[in-house]
Amino acid sequence: MDNHHPLRPLLAPRSVVLLTGPEGQRTPQADRMLLQLKAQPFEGELTVLDVGRSGTLAELARARADLAVLALPPGELCAGLELAGRIGCRSVLIPGSGLDAALARQLRELAARAGLHLLGPNSSGLQNPRLGLNASSLGPLAPAGGLAVLSQSGALLAALLEGASANGIGFSSVVAIGPYPAVDLAECLMYLASDPHTHSIVVHLEGLEAARPFMSALRLAAHAKPVLVLKTGRRQDGQRAAQTHSGVLAGRDEVFDAALRRAGAVRVNASAELFAAAKCLGALGRSGRPVERGLALVSNGGGPAVLAADWAERVGLRVTALHDLAAEGSAESYREAVRALQQRADTDAVLALHAPLPVSPATDCAQALLALRPELEKPLLVCWMGEGASAEARTQLGAAGIPSFRSPEAAVGALAHVAAYHRNQHLLQQVPAPLSPLPPPDLAGARLLIDTVLAQRRHLLSEMESKALLAAFRIPVTGTLQARSAHEAMMIAAQLGYPVALKLDSHSGVHKSDVDGVLLNLPDALAVRDGFERLLRQVQQAAPGLRDIGVTVQPMAATRHARELHIGLIHEPPFGPVIVFGAGGTMVELIDDCAMELPPLNRFLARQLIERARVAATLGPWRGAPAIQMEALEALLMRVSEMACELPQLREMDINPVLADDQGLVAVDARIVLATEAQAPLQPTYRHLAIRPFPAQLAQGLPLRDGRLCQLRAVQPDDAERLQALVAGLSPESRYNRFAATLTELPPRLLARFTLIDYEREMALLALHREGPEAxxxxxxxxxxxTHPDGRSAEFSLLVADGFAGQGLGSRLMEALFAVAREQGLERLDGLVLKHNQAMLKLVRALGFSVEPCEDEPDFRMVRKRL
Structure with missing residues (x-):
């Protein structure tokens, strides 16, 4: 099945024109590009065109091609790009390096006006080995295969390709993006997600400008096929200015890890492990049986097995069994040991290790495992150490689809990436709404509080304001009242009940504990009176320049069995808000226990976040204390997620400590920092989130003409089986009218594409019906x-089950889709309808679409509607 994505002419062109100067006057870059293009047979048509030759535009237009490669000096690039547009090319590659941002912007604008997809202008080019296309400066054409590679660095990509040849890896697409790109990583990922020739994807990136489109494309691609990401530049230069513990604890690299987990992709930390992980994921990643943490080992010697076990502990795998066959391990003993380990309920995968010993022939032992392969139910990996016969055995095993490695560390590390892939796929399936199923928060009160603070030109909330904001989201807090004098402090304490705490209240941004600004467990009125004056003296001595000093009174929370936790929020460009969780208390930064997740959260994601923190080990029964009320902690994290979604002005937040025990939890202290009005919108649009929440607000009832009632909502990832059932239940005619093909079911990649969407670039509205209450x-x-790449128009489609035809459902669905498209700022909807599908043509005309012939597809009609 071909890929009809708009980038197909760029990344898989059927015709290429090289725009260059006359022979003898070409740039060295043009000569190299022409040499690369002609070094192997290209399946399409290759034309070399002298941009300076005379001739009419009609003559030049004969060179029309899917892809124009501009091998021209910088001063001629704009003219060359305009020429490519005039002669009808569909995409452009501008190879090279060193072009500045201003020229790159000018070229992008010219390409957009001409309707051209532009790769470059600082690109090392692209390769499509299946087509024999090498339009790059990356070296010889890579071997063909199922792995696609996208990279922001041409130099690193060239090195990766050279290393891949030694691993026997073949490629479907190789693309070097470069700085200041027009077509970026996100758009290339969208293409590869639907490319039938790509089975796995490797992405190298150095940085991101916009997280939302990248996350959207990465989530779609990772749902369709395994995606590995190599991120360079792990630390941001300079110290991050932060006013909360959350901001200090969380760094850019950890946030990037959290984003990748949520996207369903897997991160590799070094180029050396990249292709080992890709090889293992390609063989095991899309199998029906998930790999978690249980690994069984079989070896003909103790040393390799111990080395593998040590590495497994380091990368988070659990060795469930270690079967040492001893030095004389025979082929038969390998076969029986692997067969037995496959039966263990606690084992997810088996690793067979073989050392090159004379009494244990490498080839015979490998043949025994090859014979066993048809009956294997769980993944099998092998590590045949050494060269000679061992290398031959690795080749045979790898050719049969059994991932084979030279070292125990490489084998175990690759399996750890497969386990991470399956864990992250569970996170990918979670698409929570902005508001959880918990009782609704007081959104109006929360926004009024924020507006009041911003109107006073402040960005740091007082403790009382911070707790009031938490209380608006139903988060339990300790009561906090401000005292203007020692006498007031005594009166407040008497009402709250002893013992109480006195705390510094200041808008300066200083942490209370840093200036001796906290007094705890004051038992009576005398202690409160004396403590009030003592606290002010302590603060003035610790921070003589501090001016706005106030005091608050709080009741002491019970702490006998409570665990001190820290829950926070940071704003990390380009990903937006990130939720932070870990151990709390005064030593929060020293403990450095920091797990992170992107909002929105549901209960499953909240539990996963808790389990990633080191403090999770203390939340069950621990040292005589009963287990904490885990449901309350999960609910608190979901409340913080609601705040992140609904309050885009939040920049940093600390809730520390949160005291949690078997009775529930309470926020003892809170500190919240806002953005200024210029930095954040005053109402939530969810554009500040890297992952757009599920649009629960679209749900509504759709009554039909015959009295039946359907429920409208957006599609969810778990709708795949329902969608497959819809397609299977269609008549052949209805199926062909929708898909222009005789398919009887949707292939997995299309199901992934149709059910896992980002609700911004794509939208799918379902009408759901039950035949009965229990059905x-x-x-x-x-x-x-x-949405089309221009961001202003979109392609639509409509499918109605045969049993619901003629009930007005199609019109109702399309009207709902129009409303969503207008809200997203779209100006036009386009679609292709088979010319024989008269029922659909009648419907779209009634909805106000124009109907025109389609030049490229004579069997179809192009329909368009202005919104």
Whole structure:
């Protein structure tokens, strides 16, 4: 099946024109590009065009091609790009390096006006080995295969390709993006997600300008096929200015890890492990059986097995069994040991290790495992150490689809990436709404509080304001009242009940504990009176320049069995808000226990976040204390997620300590920092989030003409089976009218594409119906759009089950889709309808679409509607 993505002419062109100067006057870059293009047979048509030759535009237009490669001096690039547009090319590659941002912007604008997809202008080029296309400066054409590679660095990409040849890896696409790109990583990922020739994807990136489109594309690609990411530049230069513990604890690299987990991708930390992980993921990643942490080992010697076990502990795998066959390990003993270990309930995968010993022939032992392969139910990896016969055995095993490695560390590390892939796929499936199923917060009160603070030109909330904001989201807090004198402090303490705490209240941003600004467990009025004056003296001595000093009174929270936790929020460009969780207390930065997750959260994601923190080990029964109320902690994290979604002005937040025990939890202290009005919108649009929440607000009832009622909502990842059932239940005619093919079911990549969407670039609205109260939900119809690269128009599609035809459902679905598209700022919807599909043509005309012939597809009609 071909890929009809808009980038197909760029990344898999059927015709290429090289725009250059006359022979003898070409740049060295043009000569090298021409040499690379002609070094191997290209399946399409290759034309070399002298941009300076005379001739009419009609003559030049004969060179029309999918891809124009501009091998021209910098001063001629703009003219060359305009020429490519005039002669009808569909995409452009500008190879080279060193072009500045201003020229790059000018070229991007010219390409956009001409409707051209532009790779470059600082790109090392692209390769498509299947087509025999090498339009790059990356070296010889890579071997063909199923791995695609995208990189922001041409130099690193060239090195990776050279290393891949030694690993026997083949490629479907190789693309070097470069700085100041027009077509970026996100757009290339979208293409590869639907490319039938790509089975796995490797992405190298150095940085991101916009997280939302990248995350959207990465989530779609990772849902369709394994994606590995190599990120360079792990630390941001300079010290981050932070006013909360959360901001100090969380760094850019940890946030990037959290984003990758949520996208379903896997991060590798070094180029040396990249292709080992890719090889293992390609063989095991899309298998039906997930790999978690249980690993069984079989070896013909203790040393390799111990080395593998040590490495497994280091990368987070658990060795469930270690079967030492001793030095005389025979082929038969290998076969029986692997067969037995496969039966263990606690084992997810088996690693067979072989040392090159004379009494244990490498080839015979490998043949025994090859014969066993048809009956294997769980993944098998092998490590045949050494060269000679061992290298031959590795080749045979790898050719049969059994991942084979030279060292125990490489084998175990690759399996750890497979385990991470399966864990992250569970996170990818979670698409929570901005508001959880918990009782709704007081959004109006929270926004009024923020507006009041910003109107006073402040960005740091007082403790009382911070706790009031938490209380608006139903987060339990200790009561906090401000005292203007020692006498007031005594009166407040008497009402709250002893013992109490006195705390510094200041808008200066200083932490209370840093200036001796906390007094705890004051038992009576005398202690409060004396403590009030003592606290002011301590603060003035510790911070003589501090002016706005106030005091608050709080009741002491019970702490006998409570665990001190820290829950926070940071704003980390380009990913936006990030939720932080770990151990709390006064030594929070010293303990450095920091797990992170991107909002929005649901209960599953909240539990996963808790389990990643080191403090999780203390939350069950621990040292005589009963387990904490885990449901309350999960609910608190979901409340913080609601705040992150609904309050885009939040920049940093600390809730520390949170005291948690078997009775529940309470926030003892809180510190919140806002952005200024210029930095953040005053109302939530969810554009500040890297992952857009599920649009629960779209749900509504759709009554049909015959009295049946459907429920409208956006598609979810778990709708895949329902969508497959809808397609299977269609008549052959209805199926062909929708898909222009005779398929009887949707292939997995299309199911992934249709059900895992970002609700911004794509939208799919389902009409769901139940035949009876106990009957399962079925999809009666679905309407969707996918935004075009211009961001102003989109392609739509509509499908209604045969049993619901003629009930007005198609019109209702399309009207709902129009409303969503207008809200997203789209100006036009386009679509292709088979010319024989008269029912659909009648419907779109009634909805106000124009209907025109389609030049490229004569069997179709192009339909368009202005919104």
């Amino acid at each position: 399962p939900e079925q999809i009666a119809g679905v309407a969707r759009y996918t």
